[in-house]
Amino acid sequence: MDEKLVINYQRFDNIDQLEASDKELSLAAIDALKGSYAPYSNFHVGAALRLKDGRIVKGSNQENAAYPSGLCAERTAMFAANANYPGVPQTSIAIVSTYHDGTIPGNPATPCGSCRQVMAEFQKLAGENMSVILIGGKMVLKFEKVDDILPFIFDSLD
Numbered sequence: 001m002d003e004k005l006v007i008n009y010q011r012f013d014n015i016d017q018l019e020a021s022d023k024e025l026s027l028a029a030i031d032a033l034k035g036s037y038a039p040y041s042n043f044h045v046g047a048a049l050r051l052k053d054g055r056i057v058k059g060s061n062q063e064n065a066a067y068p069s070g071l072c073a074e075r076t077a078m079f080a081a082n083a084n085y086p087g088v089p090q091t092s093i094a095i096v097s098t099y100h101d102g103t104i105p106g107n108p109a110t111p112c113g114s115c116r117q118v119m120a121e122f123q124k125l126a127g128e129n130m131s132v133i134l135i136g137g138k139m140v141l142k143f144e145k146v147d148d149i150l151p152f153i154f155d156s157l158d
């Protein structure tokens with residue numbers, strides 16, 4: 001039997017169109033770009049994570065001369081949040097990238113598969129949806145849950 005999977009998301013022109021808490025999180029992601037250490041790719045990524053208690057935890061990509069030793073902005077934020085505030089649910093993540101000249105690409109960069117998998121696990125641990133906000137220069141996308149950017153999530157916790 002043929003079936004279809006529908007992915008829901010919202011598209012905005014810019015972060016000013018987001019609700020206030022999402023705009024605040026997006027501005028934090030942009031601010032997180034300051035912490036990016038990306039001398040090898042020159043591709044800077046900032047992420048900001050909203051915790052259930054309202055707290056915002058920032059992350060940015062961290063590279064290394066031994067390339068595989070680096071880590072994406074999203075996982076830096078999620079792992080830092082759970083290391084510092086264990087068990088506090090992670091409810092939303094905003095992500096932005098810039099080229100080496102500091103400009104934000106018109107279309108938002110989308111998280112790599114490994115980061116989506118880690119989001120899926122923290123969403124499961126949270127017991128509620130983690131929304132994902134992808135910030136581009138000409139387009140901002142909001143997904144209400146990780147399932148919408150990672151269909152057929154692998155989940156071994158059960």
Ligand code: THU
Nearest residue numbers: 041043045061072073110111112
């Ligand atoms: N990067 C992220 O930080 N997040 C992603 O989702 C994709 C890629 C980083 C890793 C590396 O530092 C640089 O972008 C180029 O791949």
